[in-house]
Amino acid sequence: MRTRFLRATAVGVSSITVASTVFIASNRSEIKAPAPTIFEAPKPAPAPKITSAPLWTVPLADSYPSPVLFRPIQPKAIQAEETLPEVEPPSRTWTRELASGDTLDIVLSEAGINATDRAEIALALGAEYDLRRLRPGHSITVVATTADQPRSVELAVEDGVRIEVILSETFSTRVVSPEPDTVILARKTEIETSISNALSSSKIPVRFAVDLAQMLSGTVDFRRDLTGGEALRLLWREKSIDGEKVGQSELIFAALEVDDQLYEIAWPDAENGRATIYVDGELLRVFSQPVEGARLSSVFGRRKHPVYGNVRMHTGVDFAAARGTPVRATAPGRVSYVGWRGGYGRVVEIAHGSDTVTRYTHLSSTADGLAKGQRVEAGEMVGRVGSSGTATGPNLHYEVLVDGRPTDPLSDDRLAAAANNEVESEAARKRLRNARAQLEKQLGNPVAKKTRI
Structure with missing residues (x-):
């Protein structure tokens, strides 16, 4: 069996060999035959003629402009926000x-x-x-x-x-704290029975009666001098937020005609300034209130004591105010005492010359660094309202002593004279003129017809 297989294989190989030989031989005969000509060679071009003219008559740059290169546009990467906005919970x-x-x-x-x-x-x-x-x-x-x-x-x-x-x-x-709107108001009224009633009937803040009494006490006797028909004109400012009044109204100027005399009061713009009082245009007095906007709760003289219940002399005036309200010197001078005095509680005393002293009592605290011998100016803060000592509530008990004896703080002229010496005359008169102009603009008629200012 194996012998047959070998024979068959030998015969197959011989046949393949013969066939390959015949194929190769036939190909050789074809390769030797010359290949037919398909393309003709081009004829040589004639030689160019050389002349004396230049080869180029147009600049190369004009004939062949420089190529314009374009930078491939790079796609912009879209960056996600670093942090997403916070979403507040409902x-x-x-x-x-x-x-x-x-x-x-x-x-x-x-x-x-x-x-x-x-x-x-x-x-x-x-x-x-x-x-x-x-x-x-x-x-x-x-x-x-x-x-x-x-x-x-x-x-x-x-x-x-x-x-x-x-x-x-x-x-x-x-x-x-919202910023309030400020409005300037003016009104004229006539006094028939009392200043308080006149203000109330004309829808003017009644608390202005205290300010007027404090300023004109000792100069005008409101019970004896006011006989009825006196003209009173006032200029004041009010603050409001969203149409609602806030805080206390503040007087700017007052003009009161009594017995053919014109009394005018010009209040300062700053809290620590001094009010000036004029009669027919002449400076009468300069006054610095010890507590701005306070209520005069008790006057000088005999009264029933609010704590002990007996009748005794009240040697000063009381100003009811909130605890911590600034207390200011009413005239320039030197501090003569800082400390505690029995029922007066915490006290500051200021000497104005050799014979006059002002006393500020029931204080909750004194001004930082205030010491004996220190000079203070009118309107400078010396302490804050409190109820130290014998007091029923926060208030300032204010006294004026002349040669050691208490006098009515609202009528004594010595203290006014000390303040008058410090006033800047031209600045005060300018403030008066400005106040008059504002009042006249609001009311439409002149305030003073006879005065020089």
Whole structure:
């Protein structure tokens, strides 16, 4: 069997060899035959004629402008924002005004704030506002998440002031005080029975009666000199926020005609300035109020003592004002005493020359660095209103002593003379002229017809 297979293989190989030989031989005979000519060689071009003219008559740069290269436009990569804006969770706002009998804790509890947060909020608010001054009409606004987690608490108090507590990892507090609008008002009235009634009937702030009495006391006797029909013209400023009046009205100028004489008072623009009083255009007195805008609560003379109940001499005048209100020197001088004097409490005394002393008592504190021998100017702060010593509440008890004896602070001329020596005459007269011009513009008629200023 194997022999047959080998034979067959040998025969096959022999056949392939013969066939290959024949094929190669035939190809060799074809290669040796000449190939037919398909393309003719081109004829040589005639030689160019050389002349004397230049080869190029146009500059190369004009004939062949430089190629314009274009930078391939690179696609701009779009960058994703580094941080996505924070999305605040939905919140709810709860607001309520305080009513009589309410406390801060009660209101915050109604808003759904837990006891721990209520205590922290009270501390934060109390750092910026005396919570004992809370009264009906103040309001609490709470902003919380829908899960009742408080985010901020706002207390709205008087004069548009808002105290806001932000609740986060740590509590933060800020006070927002809006800038009020100021308006200048003027009005004329006639006095029939009293200054207070005249002001009230003409819708002028009645508290101006105290300012006028304080300035003109000792010069005009309001009970004897006012017989009826006296003309009173006033110029004052008021502040408002969103149309609502805030703070106290402030007098700018007053003109009162009594017995054919014209009394004029020009108040200063600054709190520590001095008011000037004129009669028919002549300077009568310069006055610096010890407490700006305070209420005259008790005058000089015999009275029933508010603490002891017996009748005794009241050796000064009392100005009721809020605790901490600045107390200012009424005339220039030197500090003669700073300290404590029995029922007077904390006291500052200022000597004005050799015979006159002013005394400021019941103070809560004295001005920083104030010491005996120090010179002070009229209107300079010497302390703050308090209730030290024997006092029923915050007030300034103010005295003027002449040769050691108390005199009526509102009528003594020695203190006025000391202040008059310090006044800048031309500046004071300019202020008077400006005040007159404002009043005349508002009312439409001249204030003074006979005076030189």
